[in-house]
Amino acid sequence: MIYLSKGIVKENSMEHLLQVVRCGQEYSLSGEQAALWLNGRLEFSQAKTESEKRTLGHLVRMGLTETEAENTDVARYRILTQCICCPAVNTKPEFFLGHAEKETLTWLRNAGLRLTVAELIFLREHKIRPEPRYLHSENRQALVEAIYTKNTIVDNCLEQIMECAECRDETVRILLGLLKKKKLIVL
Structure with missing residues (x-):
């Protein structure tokens, strides 16, 4: 079972008592909950033991993680479609970002709305630049x-179409790269 954590660590949190905020709710995590949440904070992680799977189920019910049973590229995409990717407020320079990462970050920061993962994939697939x-x-x-035409406007249709897009895995890798570099927050 793979998973990705959602939320923001509150300032003054400690590793043994983690304060996580998501959608205006504050959660206190400790022990295995805190460890699992931290493991999935900047990358996909995996629950290995039955105890971890039970704890992960509790984190899912709290809205702090998204999971999939299989460890596949499609599963990673599906997890990200259940998340909101937001640009982090980060003053560090962006010298070490590649062109695709910079373009994705430009979309996330300046689109005028919160773009979903499927929408970001659509933009890359159709070579629509952040003009x-x-x-x-x-x-x-x-x-x-x-983005939305008569073929993609139906509920979840875009997500289903983009699940088969050629650039799906590359876009997921770009988003994960931004997450690891702390340029992205997953909610």
């Missing part, structure tokens, strides 16, 4: 119209 005509709240309608 001024698609950026910021005054241009969000143009962005939405570029």
Whole structure:
């Protein structure tokens, strides 16, 4: 079983008593809960023992992790479709980001709306660049119209289509790279 943690560590948290905030709710985690949450904070992790799987189930019910039974590329994509990827407030320079990471971060920061993983994959798949005509709240309608057509507007249709997209795994790797570099927060 693989998983990814969701939420933000509160300042003044300690490893043995972790304060995690997600969607306005504050959670105190300790012991195995804290260890599992931290393991999945910056990358996909795996629950190995039955005890870890039970604890992970509790974290899922709290809304602090997303899980999939199999450790596959499709499972990673499906987990990320259940998350909100937000740019971290980070003042560190972005010298060490690749072109694709910078482009993805530009979309996440400037789109004028919260883009889903499926939407990010659609943009990459169709080679839609973060140009001024698609950026910021005054241009969000143009962005939405570029992504959603009569073929993709139905609920979850875009997620299903993008599950088979050629650039799906590459986009997931880009998002994970941004997460590891603490340029991204998963909620």
